[in-house]
Amino acid sequence: MIYLDYNATTPTDKRVVEAMIPFYTEQFGNPSSLYTAGQEAKRAVDQARKKVADLIHASEKEIIFTSGGTESDNLVLRGVARAQKKKGNHIIISSIEHHAVLNTAKALENEGYSVTYLLVNENGQVDPQDLKRAIRPETILVSIMHANNESGVMEPIRELAVIAHERGVLFHTDAVQTVGKLPIDVADLGVDFLSASAHKFYGPKGIGFLYAKKGVRFTPQVVGGSHEGGKRAGTENVPAIVGLGVAVEIAATEQKEEMIRGRKLRDDFEEALLSAIPEVRIVSRGVERLYNTSLVLVKYVEGESMLLYLDFEGIAVSTGSACSSSSLEPSHVLLSCGYPEEAAHGSIRFSLGKFTTSYHLKKVLIVFPPIVEKLRKMSPLRDVYSYPPQAD
Numbered sequence: 397m398i399y400l401d402y403n404a405t406t407p408t409d410k411r412v413v414e415a416m417i418p419f420y421t422e423q424f425g426n427p428s429s430l431y432t433a434g435q436e437a438k439r440a441v442d443q444a445r446k447k448v449a450d451l452i453h454a455s456e457k458e459i460i461f462t463s464g465g466t467e468s469d470n471l472v473l474r475g476v477a478r479a480q481k482k483k484g485n486h487i488i489i490s491s492i493e494h495h496a497v498l499n500t501a502k503a504l505e506n507e508g509y510s511v512t513y514l515l516v517n518e519n520g521q522v523d524p525q526d527l528k529r530a531i532r533p534e535t536i537l538v539s540i541m542h543a544n545n546e547s548g549v550m551e552p553i554r555e556l557a558v559i560a561h562e563r564g565v566l567f568h569t570d571a572v573q574t575v576g577k578l579p580i581d582v583a584d585l586g587v588d589f590l591s592a593s594a595h596k597f598y599g600p601k602g603i604g605f606l607y608a609k610k611g612v613r614f615t616p617q618v619v620g621g622s623h624e625g626g627k628r629a630g631t632e633n634v635p636a637i638v639g640l641g642v643a644v645e646i647a648a649t650e651q652k653e654e655m656i657r658g659r660k661l662r663d664d665f666e667e668a669l670l671s672a673i674p675e676v677r678i679v680s681r682g683v684e685r686l687y688n689t690s691l692v693l694v695k696y697v698e699g700e701s702m703l704l705y706l707d708f709e710g711i712a713v714s715t716g717s718a719c720s721s722s723s724l725e726p727s728h729v730l731l732s733c734g735y736p737e738e739a740a741h742g743s744i745r746f747s748l749g750k751f752t753t754s755y756h757l758k759k760v761l762i763v764f765p766p767i768v769e770k771l772r773k774m775s776p777l778r779d780v781y782s783y784p785p786q787a788d
Contacts, residue, residue: 398711398756402749403545403573403689408639409598415642416600419635427632428621437634444641451644452590453581454607460624461637464604465572466496468591469539471606471628472568473500475614476537476589477509480566484534486510490522490551491732493541494570498728501539510534519680520549520733527556531563542571542590543578546729546745548689549680550574557586566612572596572604573686576647578655588612594636598750599643603636654750659687661748665757666690672765679730679743688748693735694768696775699744705767706744711760714745 399407419440425433427441442456449456462468477487489501491513501511512530514522522540531538538560543550553569560567568589574580575590576597582590589612593604608614608627620629666678669692679691694702699715706713715727726740746760 398759400746400748400752400756400760401712401714402752403548403596403686403745403747404714405595405601406598406749407751408595408600409643409646411646412599412639412642416635416639419638424634427634428623437632440634440638440641441632444637444644447641447644447648448605451580451648452575452607453583455610457625458607458610460606460608460627461632461640462604462606462628463602463633464595465494465570465591465593468593468604468606469494469496469568469570470500471617472589472591472608472614473497473504473537473539474617476566476568477504477507478615479613480536484532484536486512486532486535488512488514488527488530488535488538490514490516490540492516492520492544492546492729493539494545494572497539497541497570514540516732518734519683520544520547520729521683522551522556524552524555524559528559531560531565535563535565537566537568539568539570541573542569542585543573543686544729545573546727546743547679547691547733548573548686548747550684550686553585553587561586576643577651577686577688579651582607582609594640594643597643597647600636600639603633603640605640650750655687658748658750658752661752661754661757662688662690664754665746665748665760668757668761669764672761673768679733690746692744692746693730693739694742694744695739696742697768697771698741700741701771702744702764702767705771706760706764709759709763709767711763714747715743 423436425437427434427438445456445459448459462471487501487509489497505511514526514530516522540551540556542553557567566588569587570591571580572591572593573596575592588609590607595601616627618629623629623632670676675695677693679693703713703715726737727743730740730743
């Protein structure tokens with residue numbers, strides 16, 4: 397298999413797996429236990445917490461281990477909504493957020509909270525002036541993702557956070573696609589909360605973390621014991637936490653080199669793809685994006701068909717968000733950018749990783765153009781497409 401869906405998930409690094417195994421079989425103590433085996437597990441958890449804190453330049457006490465990005469996003473939105481209810485009931489998010497944020501916001505609306513969904517421009521970016529206009533006296537939280545999981549487009553988080561803080565509003569960013577890929581300093585970003593998930597950067601599934609700035613108030617959503625400083629109850633998943641710590645350690649040492657290598661691979665691939673197939677667009681190609689992500693629109697062809705034909709050739713890609721891949725609904729991200737439904741249905745995402753080579757991409761460039769040509773000959777969609785402008 398040629399795997400080109402690293403934004404959906406990544407293979408667990410063998411070094412991560414090796415570090416985790418003893419905590420399943422030999423060092424299996426409960427970190428809350430006072431005897432030696434429990435304290436050994438606690439030390440392992442504490443060491444992993446320090447590695448995570450160091451990666452994003454935070455304090456260890458500001459790191460809360462969760463089951464992943466979705467739980468972290470839920471914890472922030474629900475936790476702030478309930479803790480700040482006396483102050484206000486208004487939340488602001490963007491229209492292109494991951495469904496972990498979108499659906500949580502919709503659930504809060506059903507509970508009586510008010511939510512503003514900021515529109516984005518044709519390149520998928522939030523206009524800071526729109527945020528400034530949207531903030532009201534009763535606004536309690538702004539949540540804007542750091543980079544979009546489908547297009548890879550980066551949002552102006554620093555500027556947006558400043559605007560929120562000028563009005564006394566807390567700011568959260570879903571950084572699931574950027575932690576482990578890009579250098580991150582939470583103080584430099586200016587955020588109060590940041591969500592991340594280990595399986596996006598070669599760690600195990602089922603573990604992530606939430607950065608919560610010291611002093612911010614939110615209500616825990618999983619209650620029971622006093623784990624995670626009373627912010628998230630439940631016996632710690634020690635093997636996964638250890639794996640997260642190792643994945644973080646590897647990312648800290650390897651991400652700079654991988655950024656350079658990955659960007660060249662992506663840029664060369666995009667140039668070759670545009671030359672090989674007519675009437676193709678790389679979404680938001682002219683703005684700052686994740687170095688590994690290419691969201692491609694192919695006129696007159698449906699994304700699902702391209703995905704299946706590539707799968708027959710042993711090439712794994714996705715159509716937009718992996719969490720929505722079983723749905724035939726068009727990408728909400730592309731619709732938000734102004735693309736019509738027929739164009740949004742024709743998207744396919746190539747996301748590269750550290751095991752991607754130029755050979756893999758050359759194979760795509762050999763098999764993909766004939767697939768597109770074949771599907772276009774069968775397509776009833778000619779002459780119905782209209783693309784909005786974008787920065788190229």
